[in-house]
Amino acid sequence: MTQQGVRWTADQVLALAPDAPSRKAGSKLGVAGPWSEAGSTGEGAVWGLCKGSGSKPYQTIVDIADVAGPAYKCSCPSRKFPCKHALGLLLVWAGSDSTVPDGGEPPAWAEEWLAARRKRADGKQGPAAAPTASADPDAARRRAEKRAERITAGATELEQRLSDLLRGGTASAEQMGYGLWEETAARMVDAQAPGLAARVRELGAIPSSGPGWPVRLLEECALLHLLDQGWLHRDRLPDGLAATVRSRVGLPAQAEGPPVRDHWVVLAQYDTADGRLTTRRIWLYGTESGRTALLLSYGAAGRAPALALPVGLALDAEVSGYPGAGQLRVELGEQFAAPAPTSRRPPGVRPEEAAARYGTALRDDPWLESWPVTLAEVIPTLAQGARDTRGTRDRQDTSAAWQLADPVTGSALPLAPSATSRPGLWRLIALSGGAPLTVFGECGHRGFTPLAAWPQDSGETVSLC
Numbered sequence: 246m247t248q249q250g251v252r253w254t255a256d257q258v259l260a261l262a263p264d265a266p267s268r269k270a271g272s273k274l275g276v277a278g279p280w281s282e283a284g285s286t287g288e289g290a291v292w293g294l295c296k297g298s299g300s301k302p303y304q305t306i307v308d309i310a311d312v313a314g315p316a317y318k319c320s321c322p323s324r325k326f327p328c329k330h331a332l333g334l335l336l337v338w339a340g341s342d343s344t345v346p347d348g349g350e351p352p353a354w355a356e357e358w359l360a361a362r363r364k365r366a367d368g369k370q371g372p373a374a375a376p377t378a379s380a381d382p383d384a385a386r387r388r389a390e391k392r393a394e395r396i397t398a399g400a401t402e403l404e405q406r407l408s409d410l411l412r413g414g415t416a417s418a419e420q421m422g423y424g425l426w427e428e429t430a431a432r433m434v435d436a437q438a439p440g441l442a443a444r445v446r447e448l449g450a451i452p453s454s455g456p457g458w459p460v461r462l463l464e465e466c467a468l469l470h471l472l473d474q475g476w477l478h479r480d481r482l483p484d485g486l487a488a489t490v491r492s493r494v495g496l497p498a499q500a501e502g503p504p505v506r507d508h509w510v511v512l513a514q515y516d517t518a519d520g521r522l523t524t525r526r527i528w529l530y531g532t533e534s535g536r537t538a539l540l541l542s543y544g545a546a547g548r549a550p551a552l553a554l555p556v557g558l559a560l561d562a563e564v565s566g567y568p569g570a571g572q573l574r575v576e577l578g579e580q581f582a583a584p585a586p587t588s589r590r591p592p593g594v595r596p597e598e599a600a601a602r603y604g605t606a607l608r609d610d611p612w613l614e615s616w617p618v619t620l621a622e623v624i625p626t627l628a629q630g631a632r633d634t635r636g637t638r639d640r641q642d643t644s645a646a647w648q649l650a651d652p653v654t655g656s657a658l659p660l661a662p663s664a665t666s667r668p669g670l671w672r673l674i675a676l677s678g679g680a681p682l683t684v685f686g687e688c689g690h691r692g693f694t695p696l697a698a699w700p701q702d703s704g705e706t707v708s709l710c
Contacts, residue, residue, distance in 0.1 A: 290351055488569040540564075540576075592619065
């Protein structure tokens with residue numbers, strides 16, 4: 246249950262938005278004007294009527310205490326979850342005690358939806374259904390062996406393609422164009438190795454990625470060759486590394502091992518899309534275990550994943566880990582209370598320690614793009630040479646030269662190129678104002694990507710995603 250009178254911040258509400266247009270539209274409704282008959286309960290329900298363009302107001306209700314993150318119901322026709330009305334309602338709830346008072350009784354339309362949800366939840370907790378006949382284990386084994394044979398054939402073919410490329414010289418990659426790589430990626434899809442296919446597509450984009458591309462192409466070819474060899478010789482690998490190879494190739498895995506119960510602080514949440522799939526990454530920190538964990542959720546192209554958690558709040562919940570050396574991915578299990586505010590945050594390290602942690606993680610997973618770290622008392626600064634020869638600063642060049650520096654040791658981590666194009670960079674700079682702050686993000690070979698920050702003497706998490 247939620248603690249009566251304890252409300253979220255506007256940042257925590259907006260972190261639930263499926264996209265930027267929804268955040269903008271929801272913010273416009275986050276005022277008292279359009280709302281009537283609003284209220285909330287200590288059990289985590291918030292409801293209200295929002296005046297729209299028609300004569301009948303939209304009925305909006307949010308169940309904050311849902312185990313899989315907030316659940317939403319609105320009579321509007323939007324297919325986005327949460328819709329702009331749900332976001333606006335939560336923003337009003339977060340900022341005003343008078344517009345959305347606590348301790349009220351839900352109206353009939355809201356109570357009906359809540360009762361149906363409680364009934365479904367009770368059914369899930371009731372006696373287990375009679376076990377159904379399991380799939381034929383021999384048939385499952387034969388399917389797994391057949392897929393392994395296809396992946397082996399695909400990896401062998403890919404090795405030959407890489408050998409041909411290196412034998413002809415990397416300069417030939419520029420003339421080959423993207424078509425050859427797309428054909429090779431399609432062959433990996435046919436081989437049921439989506440992980441190999443994704444890496445092959447990345448190879449095709451490198452020759453047009455700007456100066457220094459031959460070096461980047463060789464680096465990616467080497468990593469792809471290493472993954473091929475790992476698969477072809479997986480029987481010789483330690484169990485943890487073999488599980489990592491299977492995951493990188495694209496074989497599905499299930500969470501295993503005993504669940505870990507903790508108060509998990511939601512550090513960051515952001516989406517990435519590849520045209521086929523939208524992937525949501527949610528970083529968690531266990532306040533008692535000191536463990537950092539990653540939740541992954543997926544949605545079809547153009548649609549936000551279902552799982553959404555408010556940044557900065559803590560979940561009293563269980564998680565189960567996935568197999569693999571150094572694997573941080575977990576699956577969210579039973580949740581024992583609604584997300585609640587917390588002042589806890591992960592301890593920070595110096596920039597040199599952050600880089601060392603990423604290097605250590607690479608021993609377990611050589612294909613790792615980045616590693617989660619929290620930097621303590623760093624200041625966003627411009628690296629030397631950021632000013633151009635005319636004495637003016639070009640915004641794009643300047644942002645590419647930003648780094649997070651330790652004012653005590655003088656060490657620093659450059660920001661990743663992808664981070665410099667996000668609005669979060671400028672928010673981070675404004676938040677610091679030249680003073681040290683604590684920053685959580687991902688440290689990788691391309692640099693550091695800030696995802697959340699805490700100013701000095703503040704326990705409030707500020708999202709930078």
